[in-house]
């Protein structure tokens with residue numbers, strides 16, 4: 233965690249809400265040029281409630297990129313997770329997922345991302361399916377730790393399944409033959425943007441999450457169980473729920489080794 237400030241979710245929400253309140257009627261031309269449209273008539277909801285409900289009818293306000301970066305820094309991998317969603321309803325979580333699904337970019341606006349959200353017993357069914365699938369292939373002597381991991385995921389509140397629609401990818405390849413080999417990569421990149429957006433959004437709402445990859449082992453059973461179209465290719469599973477502890481330590485390589493810049497304004 234060197235060099236990073238991690239705000240508790242409640243503090244982060246208070247900070248971002250007060251930031252929005254203080255900028256709701258003023259345009260700060262000297263702030264970095266990150267601009268979003270916000271519903272600024274009521275601030276009883278956390279910042280992300282506004283962030284994910286932008287429409288063209290709302291008035292425009294500039295905020296600092298730091299508000300976004302604080303949320304990005306706050307997101308971590310959490311396990312184990314509980315079934316406690318606090319004051320969040322399944323409707324609210326589905327609303328957040330749908331807003332992100334609509335607004336995360338895709339190459340040529342191809343909109344290849346697909347999502348299935350599982351709560352409660354349906355979420356538990358997913359981890360029963362994964363457990364059965366792994367039981368058939370994991371050696372007996374390492375089964376105990378795998379079984380423990382499965383029980384841990386099952387103990388969470390829900391799972392978001394991320395897919396890319398191969399029909400869309402194929403359509404784009406036919407339409408723009410020049411980029412045919414790029415479209416599968418761009419579809420996966422767009423899906424990754426959606427995964428990150430939702431991971432950050434759930435964090436902003438006070439939940440914890442961890443990202444899993446039991447595809448393609450579970451693909452067929454998932455498709456059969458939730459009537460998922462054959463063309464939807466499973467990419468990832470984001471397990472979410474109440475936090476039961478802190479995130480683990482995280483080391484950072486020096487940013488200088490990862491970053492270059494040239495030129496000046």
Ligand SMILES: Cc1cc2nc3c(=O)[nH]c(=O)nc-3n(C[C@H](O)[C@H](O)[C@H](O)COP(=O)(O)O)c2cc1C
Pocket residue numbers: 307308309310442443444445479482
């Ligand atoms: C593309 C990608 C794949 C990942 N796959 C898994 C995974 O299969 N299982 C898991 O427990 N965590 C997985 N993670 C989580 C990473 O291990 C974690 O994000 C990383 O260690 C940094 O920790 P943080 O999330 O707390 O910042 C994945 C993360 C990314 C970005």
